[in-house]
Amino acid sequence: MSIPTPTPExxxxxxxxxxxxxxxxxxxxxxxxxxGGDSKAFYGREAVGEPLHxxxxxxxLDYDPSELVITARAGTRMHAVQQLLAAEQQMLGFEPPRxxxxxxxxxxxxxxxxxxxxxxxxxxxDFVLGVKIINGKGEVMRFGxxxxxxxxxxxxxxxxxxxxxxxxVLLEVSLRVMPQPQAETTCRFAHRQPQQAIALFNxxxxxxxxLSAAAWSDGTTRLRWSGNQAAVRNAVQSIGGEExxxxxxxxxxxxxxxxxxxxxxxxxxxxxxxxxxxxxxxVEVEPRxxxxxxxxxxxxAQLLDWGGAQRWLRGAINLDELRKIAxxxxxxxxxxxxxxxxxxxxxxxxxxxxxxxRRLKRAFDPAGILNPSRLYADL
Amino acid sequence: MAxxxxxxLPRDAVIAQPEALRVYECDGLSAYRQLPKLVILPxxxxxxxxxxxxxxxxxxxxxxRGAGTGLSGGALPHADGIVLxxxxxxxxxxxxxxxxxxxxxxxxxxxxxxxxxxxxxxxxAPDPSSQIACTIGGNVAENAGGVHCLKYGLTVHxxxxxxxxxxxxxxxxLGGGLDAPGYDLLALLIGSEGMLGVVVEVTLKLLxxxxxxxxxxxxxxxxxxxADSVAALIADGIIAAGLEMxxxxxxxxxxxxxxxxxxxxxxALLLCELDGIPQQVAAEVAVARRIFQQHGAVEIRVARDEHxxxxxWSGRKNAFPAVGRITPDYYCIDGTIPRKAVGAVLRQIAxxxxxxGLPVANVFHAxxxxxxxxxxxxxxxxxxxxxxxxxxxxxxxxxLAVGGTITGEHGVGVEKVGEMCVQFNDHERAQMHAVRxxxxxxxxxxxxxxxxxxxxxxEYNAMHVHRGxxxxxxxxxx
Ligand SMILES: Cc1cc2nc3c(=O)[nH]c(=O)nc-3n(C[C@H](O)[C@H](O)[C@H](O)COP(=O)(O)OP(=O)(O)OC[C@H]3O[C@@H](n4cnc5c(N)ncnc54)[C@H](O)[C@@H]3O)c2cc1C
Numbered sequence: 083m084s085i086p087t088p089t090p091e092x093x094x095x096x097x098x099x100x101x102x103x104x105x106x107x108x109x110x111x112x113x114x115x116x117x118g119g120d121s122k123a124f125y126g127r128e129a130v131g132e133p134l135h136x137x138x139x140x141x142x143l144d145y146d147p148s149e150l151v152i153t154a155r156a157g158t159r160m161h162a163v164q165q166l167l168a169a170e171q172q173m174l175g176f177e178p179p180r181x182x183x184x185x186x187x188x189x190x191x192x193x194x195x196x197x198x199x200x201x202x203x204x205x206x207x208d209f210v211l212g213v214k215i216i217n218g219k220g221e222v223m224r225f226g227x228x229x230x231x232x233x234x235x236x237x238x239x240x241x242x243x244x245x246x247x248x249x250x251v252l253l254e255v256s257l258r259v260m261p262q263p264q265a266e267t268t269c270r271f272a273h274r275q276p277q278q279a280i281a282l283f284n285x286x287x288x289x290x291x292x293l294s295a296a297a298w299s300d301g302t303t304r305l306r307w308s309g310n311q312a313a314v315r316n317a318v319q320s321i322g323g324e325e326x327x328x329x330x331x332x333x334x335x336x337x338x339x340x341x342x343x344x345x346x347x348x349x350x351x352x353x354x355x356x357x358x359x360x361x362x363x364x365v366e367v368e369p370r371x372x373x374x375x376x377x378x379x380x381x382x383a384q385l386l387d388w389g390g391a392q393r394w395l396r397g398a399i400n401l402d403e404l405r406k407i408a409x410x411x412x413x414x415x416x417x418x419x420x421x422x423x424x425x426x427x428x429x430x431x432x433x434x435x436x437x438x439x440r441r442l443k444r445a446f447d448p449a450g451i452l453n454p455s456r457l458y459a460d461l
Numbered sequence: 462m463a464x465x466x467x468x469x470l471p472r473d474a475v476i477a478q479p480e481a482l483r484v485y486e487c488d489g490l491s492a493y494r495q496l497p498k499l500v501i502l503p504x505x506x507x508x509x510x511x512x513x514x515x516x517x518x519x520x521x522x523x524x525x526r527g528a529g530t531g532l533s534g535g536a537l538p539h540a541d542g543i544v545l546x547x548x549x550x551x552x553x554x555x556x557x558x559x560x561x562x563x564x565x566x567x568x569x570x571x572x573x574x575x576x577x578x579x580x581x582x583x584x585x586a587p588d589p590s591s592q593i594a595c596t597i598g599g600n601v602a603e604n605a606g607g608v609h610c611l612k613y614g615l616t617v618h619x620x621x622x623x624x625x626x627x628x629x630x631x632x633x634x635l636g637g638g639l640d641a642p643g644y645d646l647l648a649l650l651i652g653s654e655g656m657l658g659v660v661v662e663v664t665l666k667l668l669x670x671x672x673x674x675x676x677x678x679x680x681x682x683x684x685x686x687x688a689d690s691v692a693a694l695i696a697d698g699i700i701a702a703g704l705e706m707x708x709x710x711x712x713x714x715x716x717x718x719x720x721x722x723x724x725x726x727x728x729a730l731l732l733c734e735l736d737g738i739p740q741q742v743a744a745e746v747a748v749a750r751r752i753f754q755q756h757g758a759v760e761i762r763v764a765r766d767e768h769x770x771x772x773x774w775s776g777r778k779n780a781f782p783a784v785g786r787i788t789p790d791y792y793c794i795d796g797t798i799p800r801k802a803v804g805a806v807l808r809q810i811a812x813x814x815x816x817x818g819l820p821v822a823n824v825f826h827a828x829x830x831x832x833x834x835x836x837x838x839x840x841x842x843x844x845x846x847x848x849x850x851x852x853x854x855x856x857x858x859x860x861l862a863v864g865g866t867i868t869g870e871h872g873v874g875v876e877k878v879g880e881m882c883v884q885f886n887d888h889e890r891a892q893m894h895a896v897r898x899x900x901x902x903x904x905x906x907x908x909x910x911x912x913x914x915x916x917x918x919x920e921y922n923a924m925h926v927h928r929g930x931x932x933x934x935x936x937x938x939x
Contacts, residue, residue, distance in 0.1 A: 204618060223886070229865050230830065231870055237649055262698070359639075434633060
């Protein structure tokens with residue numbers, strides 16, 4: 083067992099709280115742009131306001147492997163947390179993306195993004211047990227806790243996940259952790275068409291198999307099996323495919339998780355189309371005509387993750403049209419990266435739901451100073 | 462009011478006669494009783510919307526109700542309000558076997574879902590012990606757990622979307638798929654005890670039935686050894702499907718009632734269920750057996766067949782009624798604590814049990830540190846209930862002192878509003894009220910439950926905090 087390097091420690095709660103209190107108290111309340119590791123500056127609508135560096139507030143506060151819980155200050159680097167867990171053969175089940183080495187725990191929770199394991203192990207919100215936040219009035223509050231089961235009061239801890247910092251500045255987060263699987267194997271299948279991948283995903287969905295990731299890109303479907311040695315062997319044998327080396331398998335899922343695959347390169351808008359896994363409707367994706375070097379294969383403009391429930395699209399796509407299709411199938415489209423960051427990047431909500439979002443925003447941040455308009459223009 | 466409602470509701474959907482109202486005067490926490498003005502039993506979503514519009518207009522409090530098995534008084538009626546029973550909206554609307562989902566109405570019984578999808582090789586994981594009776598709507602409102610939630614999660618981990626009717630009669634769909642745009646209102650609604658909206662439709666996640674299931678029974682001569690072996694098992698990377706513990710009073714009560722074959726002299730008993738594919742289960746059983754041995758188990762048995770597995774579980778599953786047989790009344794507490802505190806907390810509870818002269822039996826979800834001390838008392842003895850509640854309060858404050866929570870799965874309801882003043886400060890409670898008002902500005906949904914007012918806490922704290930702050934000096938350092 084390697085001894086992990088201790089994570090840096092700094093308690094900046096008071097300074098952060100004072101900044102929020104001051105911003106709130108001004109006659110012209112001053113918007114604050116909350117920054118963790120600055121690894122997701124590209125995400126959400128264009129940020130406005132004075133930078134508030136929450137990433138400085140860092141350090142692991144409590145970790146006892148037999149409790150399956152870790153509590154860290156929000157500015158703690160994600161890779162430091164993952165190293166600490168790995169030394170105990172544990173991990174974060176939602177496989178958080180690390181778009182850069184500086185990704186913080188708070189940023190991961192605020193953005194609410196999960197990696198390839200999400201459909202099988204759960205999303206960020208499924209692992210959040212408690213938070214400590216500063217609301218828009220500069221009040222420090224705790225919700226949830228460090229235990230698995232907790233129904234005391236509203237679940238405001240989970241409400242913070244994916245709120246993009248619009249409801250509070252995260253100070254601390256308690257996350258449930260999982261044991262690392264004993265064994266992990268990736269198998270590949272040559273599938274020219276995404277439909278073939280979706281057919282396989284659907285066929286696997288209802289079976290008790292230790293699937294932990296399922297993706298299709300560039301003519302190849304990959305399945306990752308994780309768990310007990312015997313269970314993984316059993317799955318590999320019964321489902322087949324060509325086994326990848328450990329290194330190649332790991333590299334692929336890491337690159338997919340962190341958007342390091344060639345698919346994610348370049349400056350073309352990247353769209354995230356979230357839909358019910360088995361949806362057969364095909365989105366008409368134009369080849370990447372605008373990019374001279376691009377693969378002329380239309381398939382290169384589409385990548386499927388999460389067993390088909392998360393589809394990444396690039397190319398000349400009519401966003402409004404796609405959003406209509408998505409809505410009809412109970413899905414939604416996020417304008418994830420690049421392109422116009424001043425329009426709505428998240429799919430719009432029904433009028434009553436949007437009005438409720440505004441009332442909730444006011445309940446946490448009456449002066450509208452926390453990451454205003456990062457999620458929706460008027461939140 | 463009744464006249465307004467009868468305009469659009471069938472005769473039998475509006476109950477106003479005192480005799481018929483009596484059925485609804487309490488939930489599973491029968492120490493609290495109150496007759497409502499009316500009970501309404503809608504059959505359609507549109508009817509729920511209409512009822513809400515009328516209540517909102519006339520400012521009438523609304524208490525939603527499923528099966529009334531709640532143990533915290535969450536469904537206790539309001540004297541000036543209506544009870545909105547969802548019991549007649551109990552249809553299973555759609556099963557999607559490929560995507561493993563079921564769309565149901567809120568009044569469907571928890572067990573009915575798993576029964577309906579069994580032939581497809583699927584099940585709905587959260588399985589509260591009350592699952593024969595309790596409803597999915599009630600489960601959503603309480604974020605119910607069960608013996609399998611260590612591995613499969615709580616209600617919040619197994620719901621994909623909800624449709625709710627708000628106090629102004631608006632229909633909102635929350636969640637959907639693996640995520641949805643905007644705030645995670647699905648998570649916020651789950652466990653909100655009927656205070657943010659009425660749940661009228663739920664999409665549940667179903668799981669494939671495991672191929673193989675095995676149960677170990679391990680007996681220990683101290684509670685600490687049992688607790689330590691739970692921690693060791695988890696540290697070893699084994700997430701059991703169920704990991705339940707009983708102490709000696711509970712073992713004896715259960716054995717006398719069910720003849721499950723439990724060793725009556727044991728200080729603690731663990732039931733450890735492992736599931737998955739057969740090879741994996743076999744490997745894990747071997748590890749669990751070794752860990753229990755290393756921690757000094759005096760007896761370890763592995764169920765030889767399905768029949769014996771059911772028998773092992775029968776004692777645990779009937780533990781509440783078994784305890785009910787040996788005492789006129791019992792009071793169930795629901796705190797959750799970090800697993801490492803289990804031994805110390807149980808020891809302290811035993812000391813208080815002597816001090817108060819009230820026997821306590823412990824049956825609980827050891828895997829996730831969710832305690833259910835059952836305090837045995839006789840409600841006919843003057844002052845016994847008050848003394849019992851006092852002891853219950855002490856136990857809950859102890860759970861908080863060791864880093865836990867006052868309720869793991871039964872909810873705050875009317876029962877634990879006082880302890881909410883200890884768990885949360887004024888800002889935190891004010892924030893919860895503000896969230897509530899974003900949904901329900903007139904505070905008509907389940908008023909008086911779950912989140913105490915400032916005044917209520919001032920009163921409570923004057924009575925308790927002084928003692929609470931000084932009593933657990935030796936345990937706090939855990
Ligand atoms: C013997 C016994 C064992 C138990 N074991 C467990 C256990 O293992 N795990 C566990 O978690 N609980 C357990 N419970 C507690 C109880 O069964 C659960 O809290 C259950 O979820 C309540 O469901 P219900 O339908 O009876 O809800 P009710 O008691 O009718 O209502 C509970 C709360 O939900 C609200 N509500 C109900 N329906 C709706 C709706 N459609 N929309 C909005 N709000 C609604 C009510 O207003 C109330 O606040 C047990 C209870 C008993 C009696």
